[in-house]
Amino acid sequence: KAGVTQTPRYLIKTRGQQVTLSCSPISGHRSVSWYQQTPGQGLQFLFEYFSETQRNKGNFPGRFSGRQFSNSRSEMNVSTLELGDSALYLCASSSPVGGTEAFFGQGTRLTVV
Amino acid sequence: GENVEQHPSTLSVQEGDSAVIKCTYSDSASNYFPWYKQELGKGPQLIIDIRSNVGEKKDQRIAVTLNKTAKHFSLHITETQPEDSAVYFCAASNVDGAAGNKLTFGGGTRVLVKP
Numbered sequence: 001k002a003g004v005t006q007t008p009r010y011l012i013k014t015r016g017q018q019v020t021l022s023c024s025p026i027s028g029h030r031s032v033s034w035y036q037q038t039p040g041q042g043l044q045f046l047f048e049y050f051s052e053t054q055r056n057k058g059n060f061p062g063r064f065s066g067r068q069f070s071n072s073r074s075e076m077n078v079s080t081l082e083l084g085d086s087a088l089y090l091c092a093s094s095s096p097v098g099g100t101e102a103f104f105g106q107g108t109r110l111t112v113v
Numbered sequence: 114g115e116n117v118e119q120h121p122s123t124l125s126v127q128e129g130d131s132a133v134i135k136c137t138y139s140d141s142a143s144n145y146f147p148w149y150k151q152e153l154g155k156g157p158q159l160i161i162d163i164r165s166n167v168g169e170k171k172d173q174r175i176a177v178t179l180n181k182t183a184k185h186f187s188l189h190i191t192e193t194q195p196e197d198s199a200v201y202f203c204a205a206s207n208v209d210g211a212a213g214n215k216l217t218f219g220g221g222t223r224v225l226v227k228p
Contacts, residue, residue, distance in 0.1 A: 004156075031213065031214050033214055033215070033216070035216075042218055042219075042220050042221060043202060043204075043216075043218040043221075044218075045215050045216065045217070048213050048214055048215060050213065055213040055214075056213045058215075090157070092214075092216075100145055100206070100208040101147065101159055101162060102159070102214055102216060103159060104149075104156035104159075105156050106155055106156045107156050
């Protein structure tokens with residue numbers, strides 16, 4: 001069974017630009033969560049999507065948004081990038097049936113210059 | 114909201130010794146406590162988890178204990194090996210509430226196993 005796939009693995013963007021990251025969950029998983037990982041703040045929850053609906057949201061500004069498609073694939077978008085948005089963005093998928101384990105992808109390393 | 118504290122931030126052990134990492138949580142509604150191992154350049158990997166109706170769970174060299182009254186849980190790694198060197202994260206969640214699959218993570222422990 002394939003794991004969680006995130007694309008791209010690395011991105012370099014300029015301040016003020018916007019970026020879209022993609023996540024394909026484990027087959028059959030309908031819940032996708034996004035996390036930001038930085039050395040200073042650690043792992044922080046961004047939002048969770050379940051069946052194309054945002055189920056929960058963390059404390060991030062509105063520049064951070066996401067969506068989920070009918071095949072459970074998810075994208076997150078960051079607009080008007082700031083230097084502080086440089087981070088590893090991680091996606092996790094969970095199955096609503098029989099367990100709540102969250103399985104992470106390898107992440108997208110975003111560098112804002 | 115939930116707050117998870119993790120100690121120590123770094124841990125150096127000799128190969129073959131045991132390693133213990135401790136976490137405390139603040140929200141008594143939390144009922145699911147996973148542990149993740151993250152190696153350089155990779156995403157966190159779930160290594161063991163425990164639910165609030167269980168006090169201890171073991172999987173080969175890894176065990177987790179939970180004290181609901183004190184709101185703390187611990188990861189124990191016995192007979193450590195060099196491949197156990199990584200950053201370990203604890204997390205807490207209320208899987209029955211509106212929070213869905215939101216995980217609140219501790220700050221991480223960098224474990225170094227010296228051969």
